[in-house]
Amino acid sequence: MGSRRDFVHKLTVSAVGLPVLGYSTSLENYLPTFNSAAQLRVAIMGLGGYGTRVANAMESCKRAKLVGVISGTPSKIKTWQSKYGIPEKNCYNYENFDKIKDNPDIDAVYVITPNGLHHDQVIRVARAGKHVICEKPMAINAAEGEEMVKACKDAGVNLLVGYRMHFEPRTLEVVNMRRNGEFGKIMFFQGLSGFTIGNPDQWRLDKKLAGGGAMMDIGIYSINGARYMVGEEPIWVTAQETKNDPVKFKEGVDETIQFQLGFPSGAVASCLSTYAMNYLDRFFLNGKDGFAEMQPSTGYGPIEGRTNKGPLTAPIVTHQTVQMDAMAGIILNGEKPPIPVDGEEGVKDLKIIDAIYEAVKINGRVIL
Amino acid sequence: MGSRRDFVHKLTVSAVGLPVLGYSTSLENYLPTFNSAAQLRVAIMGLGGYGTRVANAMESCKRAKLVGVISGTPSKIKTWQSKYGIPEKNCYNYENFDKIKDNPDIDAVYVITPNGLHHDQVIRVARAGKHVICEKPMAINAAEGEEMVKACKDAGVNLLVGYRMHFEPRTLEVVNMRRNGEFGKIMFFQGLSGFTIGNPDQWRLDKKLAGGGAMMDIGIYSINGARYMVGEEPIWVTAQETKNDPVKFKEGVDETIQFQLGFPSGAVASCLSTYAMNYLDRFFLNGKDGFAEMQPSTGYGPIEGRTNKGPLTAPIVTHQTVQMDAMAGIILNGEKPPIPVDGEEGVKDLKIIDAIYEAVKINGRVIL
CATH class of the missing domain: 3.30.360.10 (Dihydrodipicolinate Reductase; domain 2)
Known part of the structure; x- marks a missing residue:
């Protein structure tokens, strides 16, 4: 895939903070548009069905790019590496992913694992200094969720929840x-x-x-x-x-x-x-x-x-494509989502x- | 209005007690059809908006006919008499309607008054020996309803509730x-x-x-x-x-x-x-x-x-027309409704x- 950094679109946001909805069939009329050429480099943690869906959707992203994986299954990592062109140095397992801290080529980790694992995994990612996108539910109860919010705040990283409908x-x-x-x-x-x-x-x-x-x-x-x-x-x-x-x-x-x-x-x-x-x-x-x-x-x-x-x-859009592009804007440029996703x-x-x-x-x- | 006693239709009921629904546009295919030429002669008690709707719908009935009224408003009675051809002898007010007992030209009373009045009015109609159709809710609580059921049973009259959807x-x-x-x-x-x-x-x-x-x-x-x-x-x-x-x-x-x-x-x-x-x-x-x-x-x-x-x-039918024709069949011929209305x-x-x-x-x- 060639770089998409040359895409620059005008930012069109209404007074109430919602992108202006152009009731036409033109996608450009709606989509949160881009005021920066930066690209969010994402590793996906959890290579199951939904992880695959997100990875495929990200192929069409302009501001987010899949660059790494975290999985407990070596054979899955191999498949993903060849499918999405992921270098060996961006592949981790559940034991060693804290080392992602030392990887300058990954900006954020999208946690797409079973709910009960989110709490510990998100906190580990935060402590590794990477931004976190966490699939919903972000945890299995509010107390866990609050600990995750605090951990990310303490680490100075963004914590976003996978609310794809908030951009649909x-x-x-x-x-x-x-x-x-x-x-x-x-x-x-x-x-x-x-x-x-x-x-x-x-x-x-x-x-x-x-x-x-x-x-x-x-x-x-x-x-x-x-x-x-x-x-x-x-x-x-x-x-x-x-x-x-x-x-x-x-x-x-x-x-x-x-x-x-x-x-x-x-x-x-x-x-x-x-x-x-x-x-x-x-x-x-x-x-x-x-x-x-x-x-x-x-x-x-x-x-x-x-x-x-x-x-x-x-x-009509691919939800996860729009979500990941918008989340890149939030993380990279502090853009405001139409509905909160933090x-x-x-x-x-x-x-x-x-x-x-x-x-x-x-x-x-x-x-x- | 001419007599409609000459209408005789075949009875078509499926094994589960429902009229066979002919999925055509022909009304005749659906309607509970008639095995008797008798006609139910009905007085309406309560000449408000819904009473008027029922009266108008009954103009198209084959087996039910509006023949009397019970109202507390003499001017309404006058209007109804001229509009529906109701004879003076079939007009009552809320004080004297127990005398309907002595009127051989009325078979049933359809009570369409405020809910809180149904209990006493239905029991009075039952004691006057007339069948009762009572608008829903039949009463304001189940205890009242049970007393009404008992009173009608004791009097040997039918008590039906105005469930028009049960025939729609x-x-x-x-x-x-x-x-x-x-x-x-x-x-x-x-x-x-x-x-x-x-x-x-x-x-x-x-x-x-x-x-x-x-x-x-x-x-x-x-x-x-x-x-x-x-x-x-x-x-x-x-x-x-x-x-x-x-x-x-x-x-x-x-x-x-x-x-x-x-x-x-x-x-x-x-x-x-x-x-x-x-x-x-x-x-x-x-x-x-x-x-x-x-x-x-x-x-x-x-x-x-x-x-x-x-x-x-x-x-698509006028609900109350179908309801009243079907209720005539229940009262006059013991026909079974598709869904109970007693x-x-x-x-x-x-x-x-x-x-x-x-x-x-x-x-x-x-x-x-």
Whole structure:
């Protein structure tokens, strides 16, 4: 791949800090544009399915470049080296990756490992002086998340969470309309997030590695979506768990949870998180003067939806390409994302997850 | 209007007790058809907006005929008499309507008055020996409903509840598919029922007359819908109330309630009842092998929707016309409705409403 440092685009940001959404089919109209020729050199930690997806998406990045890997599986490292042209000196395993500190050719590590490992790994990366991008959930509870935020602050590195939807143009189209008051006073958000999970032996169904079940993996999209769609932080949580298959979904691994959120304005949210239903990916936002509905709302493919004013028309993009280019801008140039993606944002989601699990346990309302 | 006694249609009922749905545009293919030439002669009690809607719809009925009125407003009676050709001898007020007992030209009374009045009025009609159709909610709590069921049983008259959706062809199209297993094991139902209520002085916002707020008026559609869409009776209820306007929505008059239901199979439902949001009328049913979504799902106009197999195609009808013809068949010929509409059915909804209000009060789960 040739260098892309020659790409320089004008920065177009609206008064509310959102990129101006050009409702045309031109990608250039939307994308956060570039005020620096620098490129973020990224190592990916964890070469599983999602790591591969990110690596492939980064092939099209203008400001981020995959340059290194961290994996416990030598054969995977070999494959990635030849596929993505990664030099031997940028390859690490889980024992020796603290040495990344001495590698001047890596700026940041994208941690894409099981949730339960994020805390220790992120702190190790921070202590190695590298910026961290951490897949969500950033940790398995808010206390862990806060330790990670502190460690990164202490080390003077950025900590970003893999919120790809925070850069997705159609999501931003809706958020922008909401911020501009086009739906009027927001009253209700509904998020349905789930799918039928397969192989019962995967880490996502292992309490220690996953930190929970569907909520940690897919329910978090409805939590995070409730926050950016409503535009407020919830003040209370209620939740109800249902477990139909206690063999597949062991103690501490949630199968299906319905949860509700209340916001300071009086808006409410009603959400579903499940590993036991076919692909369910729907957002609905209802305001006094309008509505938005998205389906799919957070899947990897094209986001589709409409508002009371018509279909969503912002460009369809590869989420991770846009995310990584935007995160490069945040890390390299201090650019402001349309919706926060820092560690504090990740902790906010985890506090809600903690509250949901607590609400299930006490079978009542948890005040945030 | 000429007599319609000459209409005789063949009865076409499927093995599961549902009318066979002919997926054509021909209304005749769907409608419960007639095995008797008899006609149900109905008096309407309560000549408000919905009473007028029912009266107009009955103009197109084949087996039900509006023949009498009961009202506290003499001028309304006059208007109705001239509009619908109602003889003086079939007109009553709220003081003297027990005398309907001596009127051989009225078979049934359709009670369309404020909810809080249903209990006493239905019992009086039953004691006058007339069949009763009672608008929903049939009463303001389950105890009242059970007394009404008993009174009608004791009097040997039918008690039917105004469940127009139980006869609506597109609703039955979905219910039929669910009964035939076309969606597989049912996992999730979502019902959003609400609108922004206007005039704060109306009886619907008066606790004594309404028995509650949005839940009694519009939330009941999601309750009832959950039951007929899932095809089970819930075993637990949780609920969360939000009140943003305590002036308009006084003590005991609910503005917005989110509620959740759990079913014996493990299916769950997530519903919204509100008087504070713009027209919200959505059902979503999710099974292991398919789904159905309807929007509008219970409004008076055409029901629109689709399943994983395509758009709903059953005929669009005037709900109340079909309802009243079908109810005539139930009362006159003992026909079986596609989904029950008797007093016991009404009590089931009220038990859930009681449980929702209790769940709000205790801020916890109520076992049914």
